[in-house]
Amino acid sequence: MRRRFGQSLRLGIAPDGLALLRVGGWPSASSVVLAVQPVEAGAPDALENGLRALLxxxxxxNGLRRWPLSVVLADELVRLWQVPPPAGATRPGDLQAAAALRFQSLFGAMPAPWRISADWSASQPFLAAAAPEALLALLESLAREHGFHLVEVAPQFVAALNATRRQRRPGAWFGLVHGGVLSLAAYDGVLLAAVRTAVIPDGADREWLEAHVAREALRVGVGRPERLQLSGPAPRSWASSVGRLKFACTLLEDEDAAPGWPLHALLARTGSGA
Structure with missing residues (x-):
């Protein structure tokens, strides 16, 4: 398959399935589902075998050798947490040690089997993410074996957060809706205070959303946001409400942007801009 200017591949990886997309292109960008492959969640070697076969x-x-490849990992496969920098931190090693200690404290495990990346900062709390070292090593090996240029591997929430950075408004929180789960980035002013995740109950309306955001603000210890900006297929009713609104809510993506797409294809599409 001949690659047009600006085209690339995006691979979505979840515990129960994979999806490969072709995205981008000039003069108009588009997203095309090339393959969707179910995986038996939790079965030994199932994810590895599925990735090998798909790539x-x-x-x-499909003749896609030498194409750029970006990977989006389902948030179930990764760990996300906030790290307060240690007082007097001056070296990258100080921040890396703080992230590792915080990981161990929150998740009750040593970080050795995980690869940690972060928006490192010595002056303010920063967001850190960890992905399984074995999975990342497998992706790097398969990319070399099959001639793909592995550009990026990112958790879904981080991919969505980065893609909407320019759209975010002062005083707003950011949220991602995917697979019946709502993940929130709670801000204290311009600083990211916490990432919180919750299952969306059946029939959740605007009243539920307002109560949920109010509870999360109390738990994090920050004020309720002036606005909530949501990415992903959020219910349209969340963007409006009868009566007085406690905060504004903006849907950054139309829920019909990719009608009928499988969930894993939507995962792969996160942050693509196409």
Whole structure:
């Protein structure tokens, strides 16, 4: 398959499935689902075997060798947490040690099997993410084997957060809706205070959303936001309400942007801008 200017591949990886997309292109960007592959969640080697088969077919049968490849990991596969920098931190090693200690404190495990990345900062709390070292090593090996240029591997929430950075308004929180789960980035002024995740109950309306945001603000210890900006297929009713609104709510993506797409394809599409 001949690659047009600006085109690339995006691979979505979840515990129960994979999806490969072709995105971008000039003069108009688009997203096309190339493959969706279910995986038996939790079965030994199931994810590895699925990735091997999917990328082998993409390289050989679809002629996608040497294409740029970005990977979006489902948030169930990663860990996200806030790290307060230690007082007097001056070296990258100080921040890395603080992130590792915080990981161990929050998740009750040593961080050795995980690869940690972060928006490192010695002056303010920063967001850190950890992905399984074995999965990242597998992706790097398969990319080399099949000739893909591995550009980026990012958790879904981080991919969505980065893609909407320019759209975010002062005083706003950011949220991602995916697979019946709402993940919130709670801000204290311009600083990210916490990332909170909750299952969306059936029939959740604007009243539920307002109560949920109010509870999360109390738990985090920050004020309720002036606005909530949501990415992903959020209910349209969340953007409006009968009566007085406690905060504004903006849907950054139309829920019909990709009608009928499988959930794993939506995962892969996160942050693509196409």
């Amino acid at each position: 082998r077919e993409a390289a050989a049968e």
